[in-house]
Amino acid sequence: MQKQPIDREQLRRTPAQFSWLDHRLVRGNYLGRASAPAWGLYLVLVTVGDADGLSYYATRTLARLLTLSEDGLVEARRQLIEAGVIAYAAPLYQVLSLDQGRPTHTLAVTPSPSREVGRVIELRTVLPDKTGGGGRYTVRRKSPARSSCTCRR
Numbered sequence: 001m002q003k004q005p006i007d008r009e010q011l012r013r014t015p016a017q018f019s020w021l022d023h024r025l026v027r028g029n030y031l032g033r034a035s036a037p038a039w040g041l042y043l044v045l046v047t048v049g050d051a052d053g054l055s056y057y058a059t060r061t062l063a064r065l066l067t068l069s070e071d072g073l074v075e076a077r078r079q080l081i082e083a084g085v086i087a088y089a090a091p092l093y094q095v096l097s098l099d100q101g102r103p104t105h106t107l108a109v110t111p112s113p114s115r116e117v118g119r120v121i122e123l124r125t126v127l128p129d130k131t132g133g134g135g136r137y138t139v140r141r142k143s144p145a146r147s148s149c150t151c152r153r
Contacts, residue, residue, distance in 0.1 A: 021046060024098040025085075033083035038076040040066050042085060045095050053095030 005011055021043070025031060031039065044065060049055045057065075063073040080086040087094040 022098050028098060030083060030085060030098070034079035034085075035076065037066065037068055037072060038079040038083075040068075041073065041076040042080055042095070045086060045093050049093070049095050055093050056091040057093070058091065 034042075041062060044057075044062060045055055046053075048057065059070050059073050062068075063070045066073065066076075068076065077086070077088055081088060085096055085098065087096055
C-alpha cells in the first residue's frame, strides 16, 4: 500500500527542540512491560528531556500533568524503571537508550531496617568488591524476607 498524507495542510515538521520516540518501543515489545499511565509518563519525559534524556520534574507536577495521584505516578515510574527505559535518582530522570544487548541484572539482597523500598542506593555500598565502582539499583519488595534489585552499568 502506498501511503499518502490525509491532511497536507498539517504535515508534521521537525521543530528545533525535537525529541523522538524510538520505534524499538514497539519492535522490542516494550509496550507490554508497563501500563498506559506509565507510557504517558515516558512520553512526558521524552518530550521534556534534554539531549541526554535528562529532566527534573517534581512528582507532584508530573502527577498533575498526567492527572494521576502521586502514588499512581510513583507506580508508573516504578514500571518504567523495571521495563529498563528510564533511570531515576530524585529529582533527576533519565530516559535510557533502547540499545539491544544492554544487560539488566537481578540481585537478591536481604533488606535491613535502614533501607527503604523504592529508594535508589549506590550498588557499591552493598557489593564494593564485585561491581568495580558500583552502579545504581532500586530496592523493590519481593517478599518479606527478600528484595529484588535491578542493576545497570
